[in-house]
Amino acid sequence: MDTTPAKDERDAGRLTPADDRxxxxLHINGTAQTLTLDHRTTVLDALREHLGLTGAKKGCDHGQCGACTVLVDGRRANSCLLLAVAQQGSRITTVEGLAEGDRLHPLQEAFLERDALQCGYCTPGQICSAVGMIAESADGFPSHATPQEALADDxxxxxxxxxxxxxxxxxxxxxxAYPRIVEAIEDVAP
Incomplete structure (x- = not known):
């Protein structure tokens, strides 16, 4: 006697391709973007492959290099680690969204003036991270390098x-290009 379950029984409980999307x-650089994507799509892939915003780069794809750094609700984040579907309603800023019209963001200008890049692959992530880092320090968030006496000050x-x-x-x-990157950020940091 055949005890193999019928095909309908085997497929019961499985997701169909439509259920995977x-x-x-997402609010990207100030514009609402409605997307229909696979649940596994990262913010990085949504930006690059579905919206044509190629500033954020896929370096390691493991959150270790920072080439994909963007700002999510004003805080820096590795976009290769974020599932796009989980960012519903989030405000995401890429390097393309930092400029105001033809006027570059002050950090973009400083990177150019200080020649704070060579190949440029990491530069968009460096700039987005620097924007987020300046905001974090302005909000009083310490780092490992923050002197003990500064920790008492809010x-x-x-x-x-x-x-x-x-x-x-x-x-x-x-x-x-680290020395020039630090100099460029110093030029802009308050």
Whole structure:
């Protein structure tokens, strides 16, 4: 006697391809974008493959290099680690969204003036991370390099070279443009 379950019984409880997708809205660079994507799609892939925003780069795809850094609700995040569907309603800013019209963001200008790049692959992530880092320090969030005496103060954290290097340590540059990156951020940091 055949005890193999019927095909209908085997398929019961399985998701169909349509169940693997959702429609949701992300606010990208100030514009609402309604997308229907597979649940496994990362923010990075949504930006690059579905919206044509190629500033954020796929470096390691493991959240270790920072090339994909974007701002999510004003805080820096590795977009390769974020599922797009989980960011419903979030405000995401990419390097393309930092400029105001033809006027570059002050950090974009500083990176150009200081020649804080070589190949440029990591630069969009570096710039987005620097924007987020400056906001974090302005909000009083300390880092490992923040002096003990500054921890008692609820005000902004001063951004000297050591503080900048510590806060930017999640963004790697294979070309080694670190000294110029720090100088560019110092030019803009309050």
């Amino acid at each position: 959702s429609t949701f809205t 005000g902004p954290v001063a951004l000297g070279p050591d503080e900048i290097r510590e806060r930017m340590s999640g963004n790697l540059c294979r070309c080694g």
